[in-house]
Amino acid sequence: MEACHAGGSTAATPIINPAGHKLVALIGPPNTGKSTMFNRLTGLRQKVANYPGVTVERHIGTARVDLTREVTLVDLPGVYSLEPRSEDEQVTHDVLHGAMPDLPRPDAILLILDATSLARHLMLAAPVLSLGIPTLLILNMTDELKRRGGAVDAAKLAGELGAPVVLASAVEGSGIDEVRNFLSKTIPAPVRIELPVLNNLSSCRKWSGDVAALADFQKPSPPEWTYKLDRIVLDPVWGPLSFLLVVVAVFQSIFTFAKPLMELVQEMVATSGQWIALGLPESWFRSLLVEGVWGGVGSVVVFLPQILILFAFLAVLEDSGYLARAAVIADRTMAKLGLQGKSFIPLLSGYACAIPAILSTRTIENKRDRIATILVTPLMTCSARLPVYTMLIAAFIPDQPLLGPLLGARAAVMLGLYALGFVAAAGTARLLKSTIFRAEKAPFVLELPPYRLPRPMSIVYRLVDRAKVFLKRASTTILLTMVLLWTMAHLPLQNGVAPPMEASYAASLGRAIEPVIAPLGFNWKIGVGLISSLAAREVIVGTLGTIYGIEGEGNEKGLEAALRQDLNLASAVALLIFFAFALQCISTIAVVRRETASWKWPVLQFTYMGLLAYGSSWLAYTILR
Amino acid sequence: MSLPAKTLSQLKIGESAVLDDFELPEEMSLRLMQMGMIPGALVEAAHIAPAGDPAVYRVDGTEIALRRETALHIRVRSEQG
Numbered sequence: 001m002e003a004c005h006a007g008g009s010t011a012a013t014p015i016i017n018p019a020g021h022k023l024v025a026l027i028g029p030p031n032t033g034k035s036t037m038f039n040r041l042t043g044l045r046q047k048v049a050n051y052p053g054v055t056v057e058r059h060i061g062t063a064r065v066d067l068t069r070e071v072t073l074v075d076l077p078g079v080y081s082l083e084p085r086s087e088d089e090q091v092t093h094d095v096l097h098g099a100m101p102d103l104p105r106p107d108a109i110l111l112i113l114d115a116t117s118l119a120r121h122l123m124l125a126a127p128v129l130s131l132g133i134p135t136l137l138i139l140n141m142t143d144e145l146k147r148r149g150g151a152v153d154a155a156k157l158a159g160e161l162g163a164p165v166v167l168a169s170a171v172e173g174s175g176i177d178e179v180r181n182f183l184s185k186t187i188p189a190p191v192r193i194e195l196p197v198l199n200n201l202s203s204c205r206k207w208s209g210d211v212a213a214l215a216d217f218q219k220p221s222p223p224e225w226t227y228k229l230d231r232i233v234l235d236p237v238w239g240p241l242s243f244l245l246v247v248v249a250v251f252q253s254i255f256t257f258a259k260p261l262m263e264l265v266q267e268m269v270a271t272s273g274q275w276i277a278l279g280l281p282e283s284w285f286r287s288l289l290v291e292g293v294w295g296g297v298g299s300v301v302v303f304l305p306q307i308l309i310l311f312a313f314l315a316v317l318e319d320s321g322y323l324a325r326a327a328v329i330a331d332r333t334m335a336k337l338g339l340q341g342k343s344f345i346p347l348l349s350g351y352a353c354a355i356p357a358i359l360s361t362r363t364i365e366n367k368r369d370r371i372a373t374i375l376v377t378p379l380m381t382c383s384a385r386l387p388v389y390t391m392l393i394a395a396f397i398p399d400q401p402l403l404g405p406l407l408g409a410r411a412a413v414m415l416g417l418y419a420l421g422f423v424a425a426a427g428t429a430r431l432l433k434s435t436i437f438r439a440e441k442a443p444f445v446l447e448l449p450p451y452r453l454p455r456p457m458s459i460v461y462r463l464v465d466r467a468k469v470f471l472k473r474a475s476t477t478i479l480l481t482m483v484l485l486w487t488m489a490h491l492p493l494q495n496g497v498a499p500p501m502e503a504s505y506a507a508s509l510g511r512a513i514e515p516v517i518a519p520l521g522f523n524w525k526i527g528v529g530l531i532s533s534l535a536a537r538e539v540i541v542g543t544l545g546t547i548y549g550i551e552g553e554g555n556e557k558g559l560e561a562a563l564r565q566d567l568n569l570a571s572a573v574a575l576l577i578f579f580a581f582a583l584q585c586i587s588t589i590a591v592v593r594r595e596t597a598s599w600k601w602p603v604l605q606f607t608y609m610g611l612l613a614y615g616s617s618w619l620a621y622t623i624l625r
Numbered sequence: 626m627s628l629p630a631k632t633l634s635q636l637k638i639g640e641s642a643v644l645d646d647f648e649l650p651e652e653m654s655l656r657l658m659q660m661g662m663i664p665g666a667l668v669e670a671a672h673i674a675p676a677g678d679p680a681v682y683r684v685d686g687t688e689i690a691l692r693r694e695t696a697l698h699i700r701v702r703s704e705q706g
Contacts (some may be wrong), residue, residue, distance in 0.1 A: 080659035085652060120685050122659050201658040202665070219686065228680070230672055239675040328690045332676035335692070341679075443653050443695055447660055448681060448688040 021062070021072040023104055025095060025185065027128065029121055030078030031449040033140045035059075036170040037355075038075040040459045041179065046465075056091045056425055058361065065184040074103065082127040083199075085202050086365060096131055102270075102455035108134045110179065115139040115167070116220050118152060120209030123201070125161060129190045136182050143169040144450075150220030160190030171455055184222035189357035201211045223450040226321070230448075233325045245318070246333060247348065254352045254383075256308050261305035269298030284498070288486055291546075296482025300474045300536050303353055304467065306383060312459060313464045314345060314360060319454035323363070324446055331444060337426050338433025340364070340444050343373040347425065350380030354588045356466065358595055368440045371596060375605050376428045378588050380583065381421040384537040388579050389417055391541050395560035396572040413576075420580050424612070438520050474587075481535035481586060501547050506532075520578065520614070521571025521621045533584045570624035582613035631703075633668065633682065634696035641669035642701035644684070649698045657699075661685030668701065 026041075028034045038046070042061030059075035076095060077088035084093040091100075098105025111128050113121035118139065129135060139145075139152065158165040164182060168175025196207035273294040280286040317323045323345065331341030339347075342364045357377045364370040393410050402409045488506040490498040501507055506589045509531060510524035517527050525547050529583035533540035541559075548562040567575065583589065583606045590600040636642060644666050647654035661684050662668065671688060672681040679692040691699075 080656075083655075085655070117686050120687070123659070144635075144692075199657065202663055205658075205661075205663050222686075227671075234672040234674060234681070236675045324690075328672075328674045328679060328681065331677070331690075331692070332674060332678050341690075443649075444655075444679060444690070444692050445656060445660070445695070446690040448690060512681075 021070055021124070022107040024063070024071050024073050024108045025076055025106035025109060026073060026110045026112060027076045027092060027096070027124075028078060028140075029080050029114070029124055031447065032078070032112050032114040032121070033170045034075065034078060034112050034456050035177075035461075036455065037110075037140060037168070037176075038073065039137065039458060040170050040173065040176050042073055044464060054137075056087050058091075063180075063183070064459050065180045069184065071183055071469045074106070078491050080124065082124075087367065088365070096128075098566065106133060108136070108183070110138055111442050112140050113137045115142045115145040115152060116148065116150060118215075118217050119209045119212040119219065120205070122211055122567065124405070126195045126204055129161060129163060129193070130195055132189055134189050136179065137161060137163055137165045138168050138175065138179060139165060140168050140170055140175075142167045143172050143174070145220050148220030148223065149218075151216065151218045152212070153216040157211070157217075160193070160211045160214050162193040171452075226450040229451055230325065234328065239329055243326060246322070246326065250313050250348060251311070251351070253313060254306050258306040258309050261309075262302050265305060266298070266302050269294065269301065273298065277341075284490065285427070287490070287498075288483065292482050292486030293479060295542060296486070296535065296539065297474050297479055301471070302437070303407075305385065305469060306352050307356050307470055308463050308467060310349055310356055311463055314349070315459040315462050316454045317345075318363070319458060321449045324448045327446055328448070335444070337429040338437065339373055339376075340366070340369045340431050340611045341446065343369060345382055346373050346377050348427075350377040350382060353382050353384065354378040354380070354585065355470065356550055356592050358588070358591050359466065359469065361595070366443070367436055371601060372429060372432050372437055374592055374595060375432060375601065376425040378583055378585070378605070378609065379425040379428060381418045381580070382537075384585070385579055387541050388533075389414060389540040389576065391544075391559065392563070392576055395563045395566070396569055401572065417576060417580055420577070425583060428608075481567040482539075485532050485535065485539075485543070519621070520617045521567065521625070522575065523566055525566060526571075528580075533579075536587065537579060537584045570621050573624055574621040577620050578613045578617040580613075581609055581616055583609040631701050633670075633691070633699040633701050634680075634699050636668075636670035636682075636701065637698055638670050638673060642703055644668050645700040645702050647699055653695070657689070660689055661687055662689065662699075664667065665671050667704070 026034060026038055030367045038059060038061065041063040045063075046059055046061030056077055061073050061075070062070050063073045064070050074095065076092045076328040079086075079089050080091050081089060082093050082096065094100045095103055096106065096109070109128060109131070111125060113124065115366065125137065137157070139157075142152075145152070152167075154165040154167050166175050166178045166182065168179065170176070196203045232241060257374070275291050276294065277286060279319065280289070314323070317326065324343065327341030329341070330344035334340050334343050343361075345363070346357045346361045349360050354377050357380070358374050361370050361373050364373060397410050397413050400409050401407070402412050489501065489504050491505050492499060492503075492505065498504075506528050507524060510527035513527045513531070514522075514524045517530065520598055522530070525544065526546060529540040529543045532543040544563070545559055548559060553596065563572075589602045589606060592605060593599060596602070631642065633642075633644075644662060644664050646664055647657065649657075662682075663685070666684055668682050668684040670680060671683040674680070674690075679690045680696060681688050681690050682696075
C-alpha cells in the first residue's frame with residue numbers, strides 16, 4: 001500500500017509573534033465539545049460573521065495564553081474529513097490551506113477529538129497531521145471516558161502520532177491550562193510518521209484503530225443511560241407524548257412566560273423615551289429621536305426576551321441531545337412535506353420570530369433542505385403579526401361566543417389565522433418539493449450524541465451571541481427604515497412646521513400605491529401602514545395611530561373606531577390575510593440574504609409571498625364584498 | 626455459507642449484522658463511512674422512530690439515524706458469514 005508522509009520540517013515554529021497575534025485554528029468532528037473549548041479559551045471576546053459567499057458561520061475570538069500574550073482563535077465547522085465536499089468541509093479545507101481570502105494560513109492547529117470515540121475520531125488526525133502545521137491534539141471528554149471505564153495513554157498516543165497530546169474536559173475545565181501552556185510556548189511541527197492513504201476510508205479506519213490500540217486505548221462501556229432513556233424517548237407511545245410535552249413547554253414559555261418580560265422592556269423603552277423627551281427642548285430633533293428612533297426600534301427590541309427564551313430552550317434541547325431525537329420523531333411527517341426532521345425546530349421557532357428560526361436552520365447540513373426550510377418558515381405566524389391581528393380582530397369581529405363559553409368568535413378567528421399560516425407553510429413546502437427542488441434528493445443522516453447535562457455557561461454564550469445578532473439588526477436596518485418613515489411623515493415643511501399627515505410625503509406615497517391596493521379594499525392610509533410595516537409588521541399599528549391622529553397608550557378604542565371608518569368586514573379580512581402571507585419584514589429579508597449568501601432566495605421568497613398575499617386578499621375581498 | 630442477501634432495513638430491533646456494501650451515491654456512502662459505517666463493521670438496529678421511519682443504528686460506538694429509503698440500499702450479512 002502506498003503511504004504518504006506527514007509534514008515537512010521538524011523545526012519548532014514559535015506560535016506567538018511579538019509583532020502580532022498568531023492564528024490558531026480549532027478543528028474537530030461534530031459533537032466533540034469544540035465550541036465549549038472555544039468558549040473556554042476565548043470567553044466573550046469573540047465575533048461571529050459569515051465566510052464570504054457561503055452560509056457557513058465564522059467564529060473568531062481572542063485567547064489569552066499567558067499574562068501578556070494572546071492568539072487569534074478561529075473555530076472551524078465540525079467536519080469528519082478535510083475532503084472539500086460540503087460547504088463546511090470546503091471552508092475548513094480553504095482555511096487550513098491558506099486559501100481563504102482574508103485569513104492567513106493558520107500558524108497552529110488545535111485538533112479536538114472525542115476521547116470516548118477515539119478509535120474512530122483519529123481518522124481525522126491523519127489528514128490534519130499531513131498538513132505539516134504545528135498541531136496539538138486535544139482529547140476532550142476524558143471525564144466521560146473515565147466515568148464509563150475507558151482509558152488512553154496520552155504519552156504513547158503522542159509518540160505514535162508524532163504530535164503533542166493533551167487530555168482535557170472542556171465541560172469541567174480540565175486540560176485548559178495545558179492548552180494555553182502549549183500555545184504560549186512552541187508546538188513543534190508534526191514528526192514524519194506513516195499515515196494511511198487518505199482517500200481510502202477503510203484503511204484510514206484501520207489505521208486509526210491500530211494507533212488507538214498502540215496508545216492503550218480502552219473503549220468505554222456503552223452509555224447505558226442514553227440507551228435506557230432512548231427506549232422511552234423513541235417509544236411508540238411515550239415518544240410522541242414527551243415530544244408533545246416539549247412542544248407545549250416551548251409554546252408556553254415563548255408566549256406566557258415571555259409576556260411579563262416583554263412588557264417590562266416595553267415600559268423601559270417608553271420610560272426612557274419620556275426622559276429623553278423631558279431632557280430636550282421641543283424640536284424636530286426631539287420628535288425624530290423619541291417617535292422615530294425610540295418608538296420604532298423599541299417596538300422591535302420588545303421581542304428580545306421572547307427570542308432569548310426561545311433560544312435558551314433550543315440550546316438546552318440541543319446540548320442535552322434531545323434535539324436529535326426530536327428530529328428523528330418528526331422526520332416522517334416532515335418528509336411528507338418535502339422537508340426533514342431537523343426542519344421541525346425552525347418551523348416551531350417561526351411562531352415566535354422568523355429571524356431566530358432562520359438562524360436555527362444552521363443545524364440542517366443539507367443545503368436543499370435548509371433552503372426549503374428557510375423559504376417556508378416566514379409563513380408561520382410570528383409574534384409580530386399578533387398586534388396587527390389583535391387590532392383588526394378587536395375592531396371588526398364581534399366579541400360573542402361561538403361554541404358556548406369555550407370558544408369565542410375572536411379566539412376562533414385568531415386560531416384560524418394561525419392555522420392559515422401553517423397550512424400555507426406546508427403547502428409551500430409541498431410546492432417546492434414538486435417544482436424547484438424536484439430533481440434534488442436529500443438524504444437524511446443524523447448522528448445521535450449521548451444525552452449530556454447542558455452547561456449553563458455554554459447556553460449563556462450562545463444567548464449573548466444571538467442577542468448581538470438581533471440587536472445589530474434592530475440598530476441598523478430597522479433604525480434606518482424608522483428614520484426614513486418619520487422623515488417622510490414630517491416633510492415637506494409648511495411654514496416651517498411639519499405638515500398634516502394628508503399633505504406629507506408619506507401620504508403621497510400611500511396615494512401613489514392606492515390604485516394597486518384599491519382592489520383589496522385598502523385606501524391610501526392603509527397603504528402607508530403597509531409600507532411602514534415593511535420595517536416590522538407591528539409598526540402598522542403605530543403608523544395608523546399617527547395617521548388617524550390617535551396616539552398614546554389606552555387609545556385602542558379610538559383607533560378601532562377610526563379603522564371602522566375606512567375598512568369594512570371584507571377589507572378587514574383581506575388585510576388580515578395579507579398580513580398572514582406577505583413577507584412584511586425587512587429583517588427577515590436581510591437574514592435570508594445573509595443565510596443563503598445570495599439575493600436569489602430572498603427575492604423569490606418576497607415575490608412569492610407577496611403574490612400569495614395579494615391574490616388571497618383579493619379573493620377574500622371579492623367574495624365577501 | 627453465504628446466506629441470501631439482506632439489507633440493513635430488514636434488521637429487527639436488537640438484531641445485528643456485518644456491513645457488506647453500499648448501493649448508494651458515492652457522496653452518501655463516504656459520509657456514512659466517515660461516521661463509522663465501514664464495510665466489515667458490526668451494526669445493530671437499536672430503535673425505530675414512533676412513526677416507523679427512520680431507524681437508529683448502533684455502529685462503531687455511535688448511533689446513526691437513517692431513513693428506510695437509505696437503509697434499503699445497504700447490504701449486510703449475518704455475523705457468522
